[in-house]
Amino acid sequence: MEQRTDPENKKRHSLGIDFKLILTLLIIALFIFVWFKSNQEEQFVIKSIKTPVRVISPEKGPLNRTFRLSGYLEAKSMVTILPRISGVLLSLSVDMGDRIKAGDLLAEIDASTYQLQLEQAKAAFLASKSTFDRISQLYASNAATRQTYEEVKAHYDAMKAQYDLAELQYSYTRVVSPIDGVVLVKHTTPGALVAPQVPLVTLGNTDTLVIKAQVPERYYYVFLEKKDSMKVSISIPALENREFEAKIERIAPYIAPETKNFEVQCTLLGSTTLVRPGMFLFLTFVLEEREQTTYLPFSTLVTGNTLWYADPETERAHKLEFQPIYYNATYFQIPEEYKDYLFIEEGQHFLRDAQEIRIINLDQAER
Numbered sequence: 001m002e003q004r005t006d007p008e009n010k011k012r013h014s015l016g017i018d019f020k021l022i023l024t025l026l027i028i029a030l031f032i033f034v035w036f037k038s039n040q041e042e043q044f045v046i047k048s049i050k051t052p053v054r055v056i057s058p059e060k061g062p063l064n065r066t067f068r069l070s071g072y073l074e075a076k077s078m079v080t081i082l083p084r085i086s087g088v089l090l091s092l093s094v095d096m097g098d099r100i101k102a103g104d105l106l107a108e109i110d111a112s113t114y115q116l117q118l119e120q121a122k123a124a125f126l127a128s129k130s131t132f133d134r135i136s137q138l139y140a141s142n143a144a145t146r147q148t149y150e151e152v153k154a155h156y157d158a159m160k161a162q163y164d165l166a167e168l169q170y171s172y173t174r175v176v177s178p179i180d181g182v183v184l185v186k187h188t189t190p191g192a193l194v195a196p197q198v199p200l201v202t203l204g205n206t207d208t209l210v211i212k213a214q215v216p217e218r219y220y221y222v223f224l225e226k227k228d229s230m231k232v233s234i235s236i237p238a239l240e241n242r243e244f245e246a247k248i249e250r251i252a253p254y255i256a257p258e259t260k261n262f263e264v265q266c267t268l269l270g271s272t273t274l275v276r277p278g279m280f281l282f283l284t285f286v287l288e289e290r291e292q293t294t295y296l297p298f299s300t301l302v303t304g305n306t307l308w309y310a311d312p313e314t315e316r317a318h319k320l321e322f323q324p325i326y327y328n329a330t331y332f333q334i335p336e337e338y339k340d341y342l343f344i345e346e347g348q349h350f351l352r353d354a355q356e357i358r359i360i361n362l363d364q365a366e367r
Protein backbone atom coordinates (compact mmCIF):
# COMPACT_ATOMS: atom_id res chain seq x y z
CA MET A 1 0.00 0.00 0.00
CA GLU A 2 1.12 3.45 -0.87
CA GLN A 3 1.69 5.64 2.16
CA ARG A 4 0.74 9.35 2.26
CA THR A 5 3.45 11.86 2.23
CA ASP A 6 4.23 13.87 5.28
CA PRO A 7 3.02 17.27 3.89
CA GLU A 8 -0.41 15.80 3.15
CA ASN A 9 -0.76 14.58 6.73
CA LYS A 10 0.12 17.96 8.08
CA LYS A 11 -2.42 19.60 5.80
CA ARG A 12 -5.21 17.27 6.89
CA HIS A 13 -4.31 17.77 10.58
CA SER A 14 -4.36 21.56 10.14
CA LEU A 15 -7.81 21.47 8.48
CA GLY A 16 -9.18 19.38 11.40
CA ILE A 17 -7.96 21.88 13.98
CA ASP A 18 -9.44 24.81 12.04
CA PHE A 19 -12.85 23.11 11.81
CA LYS A 20 -12.96 22.41 15.56
CA LEU A 21 -11.97 25.97 16.33
CA ILE A 22 -14.64 27.37 14.04
CA LEU A 23 -17.26 25.02 15.52
CA THR A 24 -16.29 26.05 19.06
CA LEU A 25 -16.50 29.74 18.17
CA LEU A 26 -19.89 29.23 16.58
CA ILE A 27 -21.19 27.47 19.70
CA ILE A 28 -19.87 30.28 21.93
CA ALA A 29 -21.41 32.91 19.66
CA LEU A 30 -24.74 31.06 19.69
CA PHE A 31 -24.66 30.83 23.50
CA ILE A 32 -23.91 34.58 23.81
CA PHE A 33 -26.74 35.40 21.40
CA VAL A 34 -29.26 33.25 23.28
CA TRP A 35 -28.17 34.67 26.65
CA PHE A 36 -28.37 38.25 25.39
CA LYS A 37 -31.77 37.67 23.84
CA SER A 38 -33.22 36.06 26.97
CA ASN A 39 -31.74 38.81 29.16
CA GLN A 40 -33.35 41.44 26.95
CA GLU A 41 -36.69 39.68 27.19
CA GLU A 42 -36.33 39.39 30.98
CA GLN A 43 -35.50 43.08 31.30
CA PHE A 44 -38.48 43.90 29.16
CA VAL A 45 -40.76 41.77 31.36
CA ILE A 46 -39.36 43.39 34.54
CA LYS A 47 -39.87 46.85 33.12
CA SER A 48 -43.38 46.03 31.98
CA ILE A 49 -44.51 44.80 35.49
CA LYS A 50 -45.82 47.66 37.66
CA THR A 51 -45.77 47.31 41.44
CA PRO A 52 -49.32 46.83 42.75
CA VAL A 53 -50.30 49.14 45.60
CA ARG A 54 -53.38 49.92 47.64
CA VAL A 55 -54.19 53.56 48.40
CA ILE A 56 -56.46 55.46 50.76
CA SER A 57 -57.70 59.04 51.03
CA PRO A 58 -57.15 61.01 54.25
CA GLU A 59 -60.11 61.11 56.64
CA LYS A 60 -61.51 64.24 58.24
CA GLY A 61 -63.19 64.51 61.60
CA PRO A 62 -62.48 64.54 65.36
CA LEU A 63 -59.13 63.13 66.44
CA ASN A 64 -58.42 62.58 70.12
CA ARG A 65 -54.94 62.21 71.57
CA THR A 66 -55.17 59.42 74.09
CA PHE A 67 -53.04 57.50 76.54
CA ARG A 68 -53.83 53.83 77.20
CA LEU A 69 -52.63 51.42 79.85
CA SER A 70 -53.79 48.26 81.59
CA GLY A 71 -54.90 47.77 85.16
CA TYR A 72 -57.22 45.97 87.57
CA LEU A 73 -60.46 46.82 89.32
CA GLU A 74 -60.46 47.12 93.10
CA ALA A 75 -63.18 47.59 95.68
CA LYS A 76 -62.91 51.06 97.21
CA SER A 77 -63.46 49.59 100.68
CA MET A 78 -61.72 46.24 101.02
CA VAL A 79 -60.84 44.73 104.40
CA THR A 80 -59.21 41.45 105.39
CA ILE A 81 -60.69 40.32 108.71
CA LEU A 82 -58.20 38.94 111.24
CA PRO A 83 -59.18 37.51 114.66
CA ARG A 84 -57.91 39.44 117.67
CA ILE A 85 -57.43 36.33 119.78
CA SER A 86 -56.22 32.76 119.34
CA GLY A 87 -58.40 29.69 119.53
CA VAL A 88 -60.37 27.05 117.66
CA LEU A 89 -62.77 28.42 115.05
CA LEU A 90 -66.21 27.04 115.93
CA SER A 91 -68.19 28.56 113.05
CA LEU A 92 -67.77 30.69 109.94
CA SER A 93 -71.26 31.75 109.00
CA VAL A 94 -70.53 33.40 105.63
CA ASP A 95 -69.41 32.19 102.24
CA MET A 96 -68.01 33.78 99.09
CA GLY A 97 -70.48 36.13 97.42
CA ASP A 98 -72.60 36.70 100.53
CA ARG A 99 -73.75 40.28 101.05
CA ILE A 100 -73.37 41.47 104.62
CA LYS A 101 -73.88 44.63 106.65
CA ALA A 102 -71.72 46.25 109.28
CA GLY A 103 -72.22 44.47 112.63
CA ASP A 104 -73.29 41.12 111.13
CA LEU A 105 -71.77 38.04 112.78
CA LEU A 106 -69.01 36.48 110.64
CA ALA A 107 -67.40 33.84 112.89
CA GLU A 108 -67.24 32.46 116.43
CA ILE A 109 -64.10 31.28 118.28
CA ASP A 110 -64.16 28.80 121.17
CA ALA A 111 -64.89 31.01 124.20
CA SER A 112 -64.50 28.51 127.04
CA THR A 113 -61.00 29.64 128.07
CA TYR A 114 -61.90 33.32 127.83
CA GLN A 115 -65.12 32.79 129.78
CA LEU A 116 -63.18 31.24 132.66
CA GLN A 117 -60.70 34.13 132.59
CA LEU A 118 -63.62 36.55 132.65
CA GLU A 119 -65.26 34.86 135.65
CA GLN A 120 -61.94 34.78 137.51
CA ALA A 121 -61.30 38.45 136.78
CA LYS A 122 -64.86 39.33 137.78
CA ALA A 123 -64.52 37.58 141.17
CA ALA A 124 -61.24 39.35 141.90
CA PHE A 125 -62.75 42.65 140.83
CA LEU A 126 -65.82 42.27 143.07
CA ALA A 127 -63.63 41.35 146.07
CA SER A 128 -61.38 44.37 145.55
CA LYS A 129 -64.43 46.59 145.07
CA SER A 130 -65.90 45.47 148.38
CA THR A 131 -62.63 46.18 150.17
CA PHE A 132 -62.28 49.54 148.42
CA ASP A 133 -65.82 50.61 149.36
CA ARG A 134 -65.22 49.70 153.05
CA ILE A 135 -61.83 51.50 153.26
CA SER A 136 -63.29 54.52 151.45
CA GLN A 137 -65.93 54.89 154.20
CA LEU A 138 -63.31 54.53 156.93
CA TYR A 139 -61.04 57.03 155.25
CA ALA A 140 -63.89 59.50 154.92
CA SER A 141 -64.43 59.30 158.70
CA ASN A 142 -60.68 59.52 159.40
CA ALA A 143 -60.66 55.93 160.64
CA ALA A 144 -58.12 54.81 157.98
CA THR A 145 -54.84 56.32 156.90
CA ARG A 146 -54.31 57.84 153.49
CA GLN A 147 -51.61 55.26 152.70
CA THR A 148 -54.04 52.40 153.36
CA TYR A 149 -56.67 54.08 151.20
CA GLU A 150 -54.25 54.56 148.25
CA GLU A 151 -52.98 50.97 148.45
CA VAL A 152 -56.52 49.59 148.37
CA LYS A 153 -57.50 51.94 145.57
CA ALA A 154 -54.49 50.88 143.46
CA HIS A 155 -55.41 47.23 143.93
CA TYR A 156 -59.03 47.98 143.03
CA ASP A 157 -57.96 49.82 139.83
CA ALA A 158 -55.71 46.90 138.82
CA MET A 159 -58.51 44.35 139.33
CA LYS A 160 -60.96 46.52 137.39
CA ALA A 161 -58.49 46.77 134.47
CA GLN A 162 -58.02 42.99 134.44
CA TYR A 163 -61.78 42.50 134.50
CA ASP A 164 -62.27 44.95 131.61
CA LEU A 165 -59.51 43.20 129.61
CA ALA A 166 -61.05 39.76 130.23
CA GLU A 167 -64.45 41.09 129.19
CA LEU A 168 -62.98 42.60 126.03
CA GLN A 169 -61.15 39.39 125.09
CA TYR A 170 -64.33 37.44 125.64
CA SER A 171 -66.18 39.76 123.25
CA TYR A 172 -63.54 39.06 120.61
CA THR A 173 -64.74 35.44 120.40
CA ARG A 174 -67.55 36.80 118.21
CA VAL A 175 -66.15 38.31 114.99
CA VAL A 176 -68.43 40.89 113.34
CA SER A 177 -68.18 42.80 110.06
CA PRO A 178 -66.83 46.36 110.28
CA ILE A 179 -68.29 47.40 106.89
CA ASP A 180 -71.14 46.76 104.46
CA GLY A 181 -70.00 44.65 101.53
CA VAL A 182 -69.56 41.27 99.90
CA VAL A 183 -67.42 38.33 100.98
CA LEU A 184 -64.67 38.23 98.33
CA VAL A 185 -62.40 35.54 99.79
CA LYS A 186 -62.94 32.87 102.45
CA HIS A 187 -59.52 32.02 103.93
CA THR A 188 -60.27 29.25 106.45
CA THR A 189 -62.89 26.77 107.66
CA PRO A 190 -64.49 25.80 111.02
CA GLY A 191 -62.29 23.60 113.16
CA ALA A 192 -59.07 25.37 112.23
CA LEU A 193 -56.82 26.91 114.86
CA VAL A 194 -56.82 30.67 114.28
CA ALA A 195 -54.62 33.47 115.59
CA PRO A 196 -54.27 37.23 115.09
CA GLN A 197 -52.02 36.64 112.03
CA VAL A 198 -54.42 34.17 110.35
CA PRO A 199 -57.05 35.84 108.08
CA LEU A 200 -60.67 34.68 108.18
CA VAL A 201 -62.35 36.42 105.24
CA THR A 202 -61.80 39.38 102.91
CA LEU A 203 -64.69 41.80 102.50
CA GLY A 204 -65.20 44.44 99.82
CA ASN A 205 -67.81 47.02 98.87
CA THR A 206 -68.52 46.19 95.22
CA ASP A 207 -70.95 49.11 94.82
CA THR A 208 -68.00 51.49 94.48
CA LEU A 209 -65.15 50.19 92.31
CA VAL A 210 -61.90 52.00 91.65
CA ILE A 211 -58.91 51.66 89.33
CA LYS A 212 -55.43 52.62 90.50
CA ALA A 213 -53.34 53.40 87.43
CA GLN A 214 -49.58 53.98 87.31
CA VAL A 215 -49.00 56.80 84.82
CA PRO A 216 -45.55 57.90 83.49
CA GLU A 217 -44.30 61.18 84.92
CA ARG A 218 -44.26 62.96 81.52
CA TYR A 219 -48.05 63.24 81.75
CA TYR A 220 -48.12 64.64 85.28
CA TYR A 221 -48.93 68.28 84.52
CA VAL A 222 -51.43 67.32 81.80
CA PHE A 223 -53.34 65.30 84.39
CA LEU A 224 -53.15 68.08 86.98
CA GLU A 225 -54.49 70.66 84.50
CA LYS A 226 -57.30 68.48 83.16
CA LYS A 227 -58.19 66.40 86.21
CA ASP A 228 -61.83 67.55 86.38
CA SER A 229 -62.48 67.65 82.62
CA MET A 230 -60.48 64.70 81.30
CA LYS A 231 -62.59 61.93 79.73
CA VAL A 232 -61.78 58.44 80.97
CA SER A 233 -63.09 55.10 79.69
CA ILE A 234 -62.31 51.46 80.39
CA SER A 235 -62.88 48.26 78.43
CA ILE A 236 -63.00 44.85 80.10
CA PRO A 237 -61.91 41.84 77.98
CA ALA A 238 -63.76 39.40 80.27
CA LEU A 239 -67.04 41.18 79.38
CA GLU A 240 -66.39 41.04 75.61
CA ASN A 241 -64.57 44.40 75.74
CA ARG A 242 -67.63 46.21 77.04
CA GLU A 243 -66.85 49.87 77.71
CA PHE A 244 -67.60 51.86 80.86
CA GLU A 245 -67.07 55.48 81.81
CA ALA A 246 -64.83 56.45 84.70
CA LYS A 247 -63.84 59.61 86.53
CA ILE A 248 -60.55 60.74 88.02
CA GLU A 249 -60.94 60.98 91.81
CA ARG A 250 -57.44 61.87 92.92
CA ILE A 251 -53.87 62.20 91.68
CA ALA A 252 -50.89 61.29 93.86
CA PRO A 253 -48.92 64.37 94.98
CA TYR A 254 -45.58 62.68 94.30
CA ILE A 255 -43.77 60.62 91.66
CA ALA A 256 -42.23 57.31 92.72
CA PRO A 257 -38.45 57.59 92.16
CA GLU A 258 -38.11 53.84 91.50
CA THR A 259 -40.60 53.65 88.62
CA LYS A 260 -40.94 57.32 87.59
CA ASN A 261 -44.72 56.84 87.72
CA PHE A 262 -47.46 58.56 89.67
CA GLU A 263 -50.74 57.01 90.81
CA VAL A 264 -54.10 58.09 89.43
CA GLN A 265 -57.22 56.74 91.14
CA CYS A 266 -60.39 56.55 89.06
CA THR A 267 -63.93 55.62 90.05
CA LEU A 268 -66.09 53.47 87.80
CA LEU A 269 -69.39 55.14 86.86
CA GLY A 270 -72.77 53.68 85.97
CA SER A 271 -74.07 50.17 86.61
CA THR A 272 -71.47 47.76 87.95
CA THR A 273 -73.68 44.68 88.20
CA LEU A 274 -71.47 42.52 85.97
CA VAL A 275 -68.16 43.97 87.13
CA ARG A 276 -66.09 42.32 89.83
CA PRO A 277 -62.97 43.38 91.76
CA GLY A 278 -59.79 41.94 90.27
CA MET A 279 -60.97 42.07 86.64
CA PHE A 280 -58.28 42.97 84.10
CA LEU A 281 -59.03 46.07 82.02
CA PHE A 282 -57.68 48.65 79.60
CA LEU A 283 -57.87 52.27 80.73
CA THR A 284 -57.97 55.13 78.18
CA PHE A 285 -57.39 58.80 79.06
CA VAL A 286 -58.31 61.48 76.50
CA LEU A 287 -55.44 63.98 76.77
CA GLU A 288 -56.55 66.33 73.99
CA GLU A 289 -59.46 66.65 71.57
CA ARG A 290 -59.51 68.21 68.10
CA GLU A 291 -62.78 68.43 66.19
CA GLN A 292 -61.97 69.00 62.48
CA THR A 293 -58.73 67.20 61.70
CA THR A 294 -57.29 65.61 58.56
CA TYR A 295 -55.61 62.35 59.51
CA LEU A 296 -54.15 59.05 58.27
CA PRO A 297 -53.64 55.64 59.88
CA PHE A 298 -50.15 54.66 60.98
CA SER A 299 -50.17 51.87 58.38
CA THR A 300 -49.26 54.52 55.76
CA LEU A 301 -46.13 55.65 57.62
CA VAL A 302 -42.78 54.01 56.77
CA THR A 303 -39.83 54.08 59.24
CA GLY A 304 -41.65 56.69 61.30
CA ASN A 305 -41.04 59.65 58.96
CA THR A 306 -41.90 58.74 55.36
CA LEU A 307 -45.18 58.78 53.44
CA TRP A 308 -45.76 57.58 49.87
CA TYR A 309 -48.51 58.99 47.68
CA ALA A 310 -49.72 57.90 44.25
CA ASP A 311 -50.27 60.02 41.13
CA PRO A 312 -53.12 58.31 39.23
CA GLU A 313 -52.40 60.19 36.00
CA THR A 314 -48.75 59.19 35.67
CA GLU A 315 -49.16 55.97 37.67
CA ARG A 316 -46.07 56.73 39.69
CA ALA A 317 -45.28 56.78 43.40
CA HIS A 318 -43.70 59.76 45.13
CA LYS A 319 -41.94 60.04 48.45
CA LEU A 320 -42.94 62.57 51.12
CA GLU A 321 -40.90 63.17 54.26
CA PHE A 322 -43.24 63.72 57.23
CA GLN A 323 -42.88 63.58 61.02
CA PRO A 324 -46.19 63.23 62.97
CA ILE A 325 -46.69 65.72 65.78
CA TYR A 326 -50.30 65.20 66.90
CA TYR A 327 -51.47 61.58 67.02
CA ASN A 328 -53.10 58.82 69.03
CA ALA A 329 -52.56 55.06 69.07
CA THR A 330 -54.06 54.58 65.58
CA TYR A 331 -54.04 57.83 63.59
CA PHE A 332 -51.91 60.94 63.10
CA GLN A 333 -52.76 64.41 61.86
CA ILE A 334 -51.52 65.69 58.50
CA PRO A 335 -51.67 69.24 57.06
CA GLU A 336 -54.86 70.28 55.30
CA GLU A 337 -52.95 70.70 52.02
CA TYR A 338 -52.66 66.91 51.71
CA LYS A 339 -56.40 66.24 52.00
CA ASP A 340 -56.78 65.34 48.27
CA TYR A 341 -53.73 63.09 48.04
CA LEU A 342 -53.97 59.34 47.59
CA PHE A 343 -51.59 57.81 50.12
CA ILE A 344 -50.21 54.31 49.68
CA GLU A 345 -51.21 51.99 52.52
CA GLU A 346 -49.99 48.64 51.14
CA GLY A 347 -46.99 47.94 48.92
CA GLN A 348 -45.00 51.07 49.80
CA HIS A 349 -42.11 49.50 51.69
CA PHE A 350 -39.90 48.67 48.66
CA LEU A 351 -40.72 51.55 46.32
CA ARG A 352 -38.34 53.99 44.67
CA ASP A 353 -39.22 57.61 44.08
CA ALA A 354 -41.11 58.05 40.76
CA GLN A 355 -41.45 54.28 40.33
CA GLU A 356 -44.30 53.05 38.16
CA ILE A 357 -47.16 51.49 40.11
CA ARG A 358 -50.54 49.87 39.55
CA ILE A 359 -53.30 51.09 41.88
CA ILE A 360 -55.57 48.12 42.58
CA ASN A 361 -58.32 49.98 44.45
CA LEU A 362 -58.47 53.37 42.71
CA ASP A 363 -62.25 53.45 42.38
CA GLN A 364 -62.80 52.71 46.07
CA ALA A 365 -60.18 55.22 47.24
CA GLU A 366 -61.63 58.11 45.20
CA ARG A 367 -65.17 57.72 46.50
